[in-house]
Amino acid sequence: xxxxxxxxxxxVGTTHPGNIGAAARAMKTMGLKNLHLVSPKIYPSAEATARxxxxxxxxxxxxVHDSLQSALADCxxxxxxxxxxxxxxxxxxxxxxxxxxxxxxxxxxxxxxVFGREHSGLSNEELDCCQFLVNIPANPDYSSLNLAAAVQxxxxxxxxxxxxxxxxxxxxxxxxxxxxxxxxxxxxxxxRSLTTIGFLDPDNPRxxxxxxxxxxxxxxxxxxEVQIMHGILRAAExxxxxxxx
Amino acid sequence: xxxxxxxxxxxVGTTHPGNIGAAARAMKTMGLKNLHLVSPKIYPSAEATARxxxxxxxxxxxxVHDSLQSALADCxxxxxxxxxxxxxxxxxxxxxxxxxxxxxxxxxxxxxxVFGREHSGLSNEELDCCQFLVNIPANPDYSSLNLAAAVQxxxxxxxxxxxxxxxxxxxxxxxxxxxxxxxxxxxxxxxRSLTTIGFLDPDNPRxxxxxxxxxxxxxxxxxxEVQIMHGILRAAExxxxxxxx
Numbered sequence: 001x002x003x004x005x006x007x008x009x010x011x012v013g014t015t016h017p018g019n020i021g022a023a024a025r026a027m028k029t030m031g032l033k034n035l036h037l038v039s040p041k042i043y044p045s046a047e048a049t050a051r052x053x054x055x056x057x058x059x060x061x062x063x064v065h066d067s068l069q070s071a072l073a074d075c076x077x078x079x080x081x082x083x084x085x086x087x088x089x090x091x092x093x094x095x096x097x098x099x100x101x102x103x104x105x106x107x108x109x110x111x112x113x114v115f116g117r118e119h120s121g122l123s124n125e126e127l128d129c130c131q132f133l134v135n136i137p138a139n140p141d142y143s144s145l146n147l148a149a150a151v152q153x154x155x156x157x158x159x160x161x162x163x164x165x166x167x168x169x170x171x172x173x174x175x176x177x178x179x180x181x182x183x184x185x186x187x188x189x190x191x192r193s194l195t196t197i198g199f200l201d202p203d204n205p206r207x208x209x210x211x212x213x214x215x216x217x218x219x220x221x222x223x224x225e226v227q228i229m230h231g232i233l234r235a236a237e238x239x240x241x242x243x244x245x
Numbered sequence: 246x247x248x249x250x251x252x253x254x255x256x257v258g259t260t261h262p263g264n265i266g267a268a269a270r271a272m273k274t275m276g277l278k279n280l281h282l283v284s285p286k287i288y289p290s291a292e293a294t295a296r297x298x299x300x301x302x303x304x305x306x307x308x309v310h311d312s313l314q315s316a317l318a319d320c321x322x323x324x325x326x327x328x329x330x331x332x333x334x335x336x337x338x339x340x341x342x343x344x345x346x347x348x349x350x351x352x353x354x355x356x357x358x359v360f361g362r363e364h365s366g367l368s369n370e371e372l373d374c375c376q377f378l379v380n381i382p383a384n385p386d387y388s389s390l391n392l393a394a395a396v397q398x399x400x401x402x403x404x405x406x407x408x409x410x411x412x413x414x415x416x417x418x419x420x421x422x423x424x425x426x427x428x429x430x431x432x433x434x435x436x437r438s439l440t441t442i443g444f445l446d447p448d449n450p451r452x453x454x455x456x457x458x459x460x461x462x463x464x465x466x467x468x469x470e471v472q473i474m475h476g477i478l479r480a481a482e483x484x485x486x487x488x489x490x
Contacts, residue, residue, distance in 0.1 A: 026394055031384040054387065096405060137404050139276040142299065145397070149271055152394045153401045159382050160341060199480035211473055219464035228456060235444035239485035 002102060002109040004162050008034035009151060010071045010078075012126060013117040017042045021051030021059065022148030023115070028055035030155035031162075035062040036071045036112075068126050071112065077105070078112040080122050080130030081150055092133045095157040101132065103161060113154055118147055175222035186226055187213055193233035197240045247347060247354040249407055253279035254396060255316045255323075257371060258362040262287045266296030266304065267393030268360075273300035275400035280307040281316045281357075313371050316357065317425035322350070323357040325367050325375030326395055337378045340399050344406040346377065354422060358399055363392055373455060374425065376462045420467035431471055432458055438478035442485045 009027055014020050020043060024035055035058050037043060043064065049056050065071040072078050079098050093101070102111060114130055116122035127133060136145060136153055145153070190212055194200035200208055221229070254272055259265050265288060269280055280303050282288060288309065294301050310316040317323050324343050338346070347356060359375060361367035372378060381390060381398055390398070435457050439445035445453055466474070 022391075025389070025391070028387045029383045029390045029394070053391075054389065094405070136401070138274045139404075142273045144270075144299065145274045146267075146270070146298075149274070149394070149397045152390070152397055156381070156398045156401070159384075160339070194477065194480075197477075197480045197484050199477050208473070211470065215464055215466065215470050215473075219460055221460065225456065225460050228453070228460075232439065232442075232444050235439075235442045236481035236484070239442050239481070 002105045002107060002111060004031050004158060005033070006109060007032060007102075007111045007113065007158065008036050008071075008075070009155075010036045010038060010068070010112050010114045011040070011147070011151075012038040012068055012071075012114060012122060014040045014043075014147065015118050017045030017048040018051045019118060019147040020045070021048035021053070021055075023151040024048075024052040024058040024062070025055040026148050026152035027155050028058050029152075030159040032155050032158065033058055033061065035059070037062055037064045038068050038071050039066055040064065068114065068129055072114075072129055075110045075112040077109065077132065078114055078130040079132040079134050080114045080127045081116060081154070082121060082127065082133050082135050092135050094137055095134055095154050098132060098134045098154075099157045099161040102158070115147060115150060176224065178221060178223050178226055182223070182226055183216065183221070186216065186221075186229055189230055189233050193237050196237045247350045247352060247356060249276050249403060250278070251354060252277060252347075252356045252358065252403065253281050253316075253320070254400075255281045255283060255313070255357050255359045256285065256392070256396075257283040257313055257316075257359060257367060259285045259288075259392065260363050262290030262293040263296045264363065264392040265290070266293035266298070266300075268396040269293075269297040269303035269307070270300040271393050271397035272400050273303050274397075275404040277400050277403065278303055278306065280304070282307055282309045283313050283316050284311055285309065313359070313374055314425070314429060317359075317374055318429075320355045320357040320425050321422045322354065322377065323359055323375040323425060324377040324379050325359045325372045326361060326399070327366060327372065327378050327380050337380050339382055340379055340402040343377060343379045343399075344402045347403075348406060351422065355424070357425075360392060360395060369455075373458050373462070376465070421469065423466060423468050423471055427468070427471055428461065428466070431461065431466075431474055434475055434478050438482050441482045 009023065009032060011020060011023060014037065017040070020037065020040060027033065027035060044059070048059060052059050082092065105111070114122060114126070116126065134154070136150060138145060187209065191200065191209055194208070195202055254268065254277060256265060256268060259282065262285070265282065265285060272278065272280060289304070293304060297304050327337065350356070359367065359371070361371065381395060383390060432454065436445065436454055439453070440447055
């Protein structure tokens with residue numbers, strides 16, 4: 001499997017320098033750093049730097065080429081983005097399938113993802129330089145993702161594949177696990193308390209306790225929460241008992 | 246399985262109207278149309294319309310609210326985007342896992358995806374209104390996706406997933422779904438009851454209500470269970486009031 005460092009994003013004939021900056025930002029958020037520009041209309045540009053918003057290191061390292069061939073020279077595979085389906089005999093895949101393809105490549109495989117012009121995309125000649133054609137699924141009535149949005153979607157797919165891990169599960173404060181016995185005590189307490197406050201009729205309990213169990217089994221309580229529930233039940237019992245006396 | 250039409254995107258406290266327009270565009274490219282705005286700083290705005298770039302129908306249909314509660318009132322589940330990990334014991338999932346979760350919901354389930362402010366995201370109180378916390382995996386050194394980029398990523402995941410021919414659905418007993426408003430009423434009742442029975446000190450509430458919310462947000466209550474909880478609280482109150490008199 002190749003790595004994010006072996007993947008370059010190639011922007012061809014970008015018209016608005018702001019989009020180059022926004023693309024750099026989108027790349028950097030996902031941990032990509034290799035940006036290549038083919039004949040950008042205006043570059044460098046203060047607007048690109050402004051829109052990069054802290055990702056200007058990506059811009060500084062970017063290489064400008066005067067042809068797509070030059071940008072792809074040392075790449076093993078190129079994936080070309082295509083806003084709509086074209087009559088070309090290359091496989092058209094979605095970004096997820098593209099990333100699945102990438103995962104099959106060897107460690108040192110150099111990859112290019114090629115994005116076309118804002119309005120006209122990639123020419124047929126440029127698409128001919130690509131082994132894979134990638135289409136981002138979109139609303140057929142309105143498929144105009146802007147350039148930075150397309151870059152963001154592809155970069156996101158790459159990150160999901162290469163580094164999907166975030167800290168899952170319970171984050172932040174420690175949650176102390178409880179045992180089945182703790183839960184069992186809580187349910188016993190519920191049963192006593194609900195009887196005391198007159199909500200549960202021991203002679204006609206129906207399914208109440210079963211429903212309570214299901215609800216709290218599902219809720220995945222921690223120790224602190226179990227203590228809170230005991231506290232609430234005790235407070236209700238105390239008030240009720242004083243009243244019953 | 247619910248449908249894209251049952252999914253609303255809620256933007257909370259958006260500062261730059263251009264981002265609202267760009268978010269509308271990102272939504273529309275993926276076939277989403279329900280946009281809700283909570284206290285946008287500047288709106289409506291020519292800049293929003295300009296950036297929407299043909300998705301101005303989404304803007305025209307957008308609903309403006311003065312609170313997140315209002316925006317979520319008739320939703321069954323809310324997914325809150327969180328740029329960084331926070332100290333909250335709610336499950337944090339990535340957008341793909343969020344969509345897998347969505348696929349399990351019934352046809353009529355109303356879903357909100359909640360996006361926070363450009364710089365500060367969602368407050369802890371706002372995240373407390375969400376049953377799921379979603380984090381977009383990002384470069385730990387530079388995780389600043391802009392708002393429209395985050396909207397694009399989530400919208401893309403939704404589109405990738407929603408294949409109408411696949412019929413999911415919950416199995417087992419019928420559980421009648423509840424809305425955010427139902428939960429909100431339950432929490433209000435909790436607060437009153439716990440005060441009445443002397444477990445909650447209104448002058449020193451600490452984090453009790455927040456803990457209660459977290460617990461029951463996580464528990465995925467159905468209508469019957471909400472009624473049971475109201476019943477228990479009423480019974481406890483009644484006993485306590487008789488005692489207090």
